[in-house]
Amino acid sequence: MALPDILAAVPYDPQLAVAVAGRDPYAWEERRVAQRSIFLGQLALGMRTADAARAAGVSTQQISSWSERDPYFGKAYQAVVRYTKEFAAPARTKLSPQRVARLFEMLRTGNYSVAKAAAEIGLTEGAICARRRRDKGFSDLMLEAQSAGQAARDSANNDGSAATA
Known part of the structure; x- marks a missing residue:
């Protein structure tokens, strides 16, 4: 690999940038510098704070700590x-x-799928499915609401077909 190739990669590799600056990229404090760089870069691309922290390999508590202890990082973060x-x-x-409560109410009417109800209350279907997987009580209540919704749809269909007969 030639020097121009290495220098071209520096903006995309914080550890390489630390090494090119003549410092040990595996030293604890230099690793923290690289993590701060990764975090700020991901945040600048539009990631959520928690996701950018995860990409940098740190917790959001660590980001808060850096912001409080390092005024330069804190200013860069806010910028x-x-x-x-x-x-x-x-x-x-x-x-x-x-x-x-609103989700279950919507599902009981029989007029909403999980995706449609989730979108209307400002959530993703994935968030609801994740909660259902980890919370047995939530899962049971959701199944009950969906069953009530199915019964409401069946009742509406039976009433409609009886009226036309």
Whole structure:
């Protein structure tokens, strides 16, 4: 590999950048520098904070700690957040008890699929399915609501066919 190839790769590889600067990229503090760089880069691309932290191999608590202890990192972090505010991924919506109640209410009517109800209350179908997999009580209540919805659809279909006969 030639030097121009190495220098061309430096902007995309924080550890290589540390090494080219003449420092040990595997030293603890230099590794942290590389992680900060990865985090800020991913954040600048529009990732959510938690996802960018995960990509950098650190926790969101570590990001908060860096922001508090390192004023330069803290300012860079805030600048990237302001810069990406317009196009960054939206914050995830929590599956609050009110949203759960609304979801089950919608499913019981028989007029909504899980995907349609999730979209209407500002969630993804994946978030609901993940909660169903990890929470047996939620899963049981959801099955009950879906069964009630199916019964409501069947009743509506039977009423409609009886009226036409």
